[in-house]
Amino acid sequence: MLFTKPIKKAVTKAFAAAPFSLDKQSPIIPIRHMKFDFDPKLLDPKFYMNAELASAYFASLSIFLTRGEDLVIDTARYHRDFITDPLLxxxxxxxxxxxxxxSKMHEELNDAFLELDLPVKLFRFLAGYVFEYGLERLPQPMKLSLMAAIEHFTAVLAEYMMNHEEIFFRSQxxxxxxxxxxxxxxxxxxxxxxxxxxxxxxNNYALRIAGFFPALITILMLISAASILVPFYRKPSNLVSLKYWKEIPYNFRLIFGLKDGVYGSTLGHIFDYLRPDFHPNDHDTSEFLAYYKEKLLNPETGVLTPYMTKEFYPALRS
Ligand SMILES: [Fe+2]
Ligand SMILES: [Fe+2]
Structure with missing residues (x-):
């Protein structure tokens, strides 16, 4: 009883929402239309570091991401009406x-995998189950929190990938x-x-943290487990072959290795989200963005130039 008051005061202070200002917000960004026309025959099953299971994680992520993106779109549309700041x-x-x-382009990639008779339907079913019976049924405030958390994980992934540019050039x-x-x-x-x-x-800290964990479980655990237990590029009979399981430690290291794995080496960034005064722009990626915009969008040499059909900025409305 003696400590109840000071503890209560400390907890209240820790969870108290400091007034949020939009002074860290970035400038307006464009919407780019793309046209890839994937040819199933040319898809590299070892696209990611010449490693089949790690590549399967990304194929599986491509399928789950479309559902995550649809949730982000619906949630953002619903909440946009309540925003008064014109720039935001x-x-x-x-x-x-x-x-x-x-979402549309990844569906086209997923359809190309489907044409190769890869288990896209099964992964779509699994992703559908997670979203239709779970995440999409959450109340709007929780979906708002989940949307922010999903975007945090994709930001971590993006920063890792931009930091390891060579990964993209290992495959033809x-x-x-x-x-x-x-x-x-x-x-x-x-x-x-x-x-x-x-x-x-x-601006509710506890709710923000509550949204972090379903995103963590889905992106890191469920998708990884699914891509091991449902061999994406092989027949299910591989599950009983020792050779298949022997490949797991190396592929696991590529995704979860503490030294330079996608998520293992970024744990500090992932869990920084739990800091009460965290903001995504505390992790400055402006130099990377400038470098990649030139590398990807240069009219003559850009990696994306052959595929980009249109770029525009939505109008500012008050
Ligand atoms: Fe996305
Ligand atoms: Fe996103």
Whole structure:
């Protein structure tokens, strides 16, 4: 009883929402239309570091991401009406536009995998189950928090990928390279928008943390487990072959290795989200963005130049 008051005071202080200001918000970002026309025959099953299971993780991520993006789009559309800041409102329109095209282009990639008789239908069923019976049924405030958390994970992934540019050039598959580089560029460009919407409309720390864990479990655990237990590029009979399981430690290291794995080496960034005064722009990627915009969008040499059909900025409305 003696300590109840000071503890209560400390907890209240820790969870007290400091007034949120939009002074860290980034400038307006464009919406880019793309046309990849994937040829199933040319898809490299070892696109990611010449490693089949790690590549399967990204194929599986490509399928789950379309559902995550649809949730982000619906949630952002619903909450856009409550935003009064014209710049933030416009940035939300850019976020919706970018995610809509990501979802559409990844569906085209997934359809190309399907044409190769890969288990896309099964992964779509699994992703559908997670989203239709779970995440999409959450109340709007929780979906708002989940949207910010999903965008945090894609921002971490984007920063890792931009930091390891060589990964994209290990394979000759130019179209998988282009779709992932374009997607990562845009995830980094819009990494603060969902967070700014969350903070502007909710600014509730406990709820923000509550949204972090379903995103963590889905992106890191469920998708990884699914891509091991449902061999994407092989017959299910491989599950009983020792050779298949022997490949797991190396592929696991590529994704979860603490030294330079996608998520293992970025744990500091991932869990920085739990800091009460965290903001996505505390992780400055402006130099990377400038470098990649030149590398990807240069009219003569850009990796994306052959595939980009249109680029525009949504209108600013008050
Ligand atoms: Fe996306
Ligand atoms: Fe995103």
């Amino acid at each position: 409102k416009q940035r939300v329109t850019s976020l919706i536009g970018q995610e809509a095209i990501h 598959d130019e179209k998988q390279r282009a779709i992932w580089m374009w997607h990562m560029l845009e995830e980094s460009e819009h990494k603060d928008i969902a967070f700014d919407v969350y903070q502007t409309l909710s």
